[in-house]
Amino acid sequence: MNGKGQESGAGGDLTTDLSALDFAAVSPEEFARIVKGLSARQLGEVMHGNLRTRVLGEVFGRMRQQFRPEAAGDLTALIRWKITGESEEVYETAIAGGACEVTRGRSAGEPRTTLVMGDAEFLKLVSGNGNPVTMFMTRKLKVAGDVGLASGLTRYFDIPKA
Template identity: 40%
Template sequence: MPDLSNIDDYADIAPAQFAALVKQTSDRELAQILSGPHRKTILDNIFTRMPEQFRPDRAGSTRAVIHWVIAGGADGPDTYEVRVADGKCETSLAPTVEDPDLAITIGPVEFVKVVSGNANPMMMFMTGKIKATNLPLAANVQNLFAVPKA
């Protein structure tokens, strides 16, 4: 299995394979990868795939604009937008709404660990590694997506 630092096309990696790669990579190595030239490609790919992982059966009447603020970028944090409405999920690689229903601020290592099923988001929130502006909505976000198992 390849490692995260020498993959040419992240779009070719299935979510379960990505989860396994994250699981086998140390936090130090993840931090190094996510501060280098692959950062944008990895983050863009995760957000581009979110609609595929969306679980409309669990969304119910949820209507929300969520901004994911990923700390540690070379030019400051990277912000991605996820919109959930009418049983659908859409993502934007740049925010289109100024005042989201929820803003989640998280470090890059913590983010890839959460979205790959390699970390408990509630524990990260309780230890201050995740910050959220709307706690009830934040608590439901994980239920809206099929999280891969490594």
């Protein structure tokens, strides 16, 4: 035994291991592999406190680079993301003029669609490890507003593959 895993429950050292990660240095593909290797319970365990803030900040921070303007064409839309868990975090993605801007918090703008999901579901969705239609049908992903826009969001971003 290497001294790890002495806490009861799987993933006892998981938060410690991931908190040491420099998320800025992790490629989207590597992030997708990390998420794929964790259970929903483990993903939930990871998403607490400062580590949750860092993970959400990094994921939303990369959306601009992952955006595919050629796929979005002349789309203009404000997408509000509500990530539930230990607290509700709100981010917004504004797509207009072939550009994507991401902001933390709720703006005064009226979103065309709002996506509400838990931490684990969010990580699975943005890492390409979750099927948005299945998540919607099983009520793990709630959509308010333009469901058609929500169902096509993945084509506007380069989603990593694990």
